[in-house]
Amino acid sequence: DIQLTQSPSFLSASVGDRVTITCRASQGISSYLAWYQQKPGKAPKLLIYAASTLQSGVPSRFSGSGSGTEFTLTISSLQPEDFATYYCQQLNSYPRITFGQGTRLEIK
């Protein structure tokens, strides 16, 4: 199975900060990576797919990059509604997909 490791697992930041979350795959997955945002009690929401394609309707302050084994999700200027948990997902071994363990982003 392909393992995904996110770092950090917990991040404390302030409104207006630029933050970056990293997702590393245990083997190459090309660009078969997606990012999701999840708020408490809600289903995950798609942000980025194919490593760097912004899902329709998602603010442009979110961006993704990377290929192979290392990927990043960047939020250019944190807004109050961005405080949530973020997950990466690999689809290279579709349909047996896997998720990273999550990064919890909290207000400093």
Place this chain on the structure above:
Amino acid sequence: QVQLVESGGGVVQPGGSLRLSCAASGFTFSSYGMHWVRQAPGKGLEWVAFIRYDGSNKYYADSVKGRFTISRDNSKNTLYLQMNSLRAEDTAVYYCAKPQEARRFDPWGQGTLVTVSS
């Protein structure tokens, strides 16, 4: 718009069974494979199972293989997850999700909570 609505969750004793449903609308259900994903309380996301658009192939996570069965009824636009021999570690919110071009899951249902407890 595309909508997925799960139902069937509840409290069940260890060793018991439960069947979850996911009612789909807003798209041609019979043209898409579908997934189940779960999330234990306070934990991350775990892929559970996948079924092809026509039900011809099914895939399971090792943690549920032999105990859970994914199925679908395309005439009813409904996805199912039959869960047998339930364990405490199966306690989770179960989501159904629609894949798009095998590149992303969108949308997800709102989830249904399964609690395995005596």
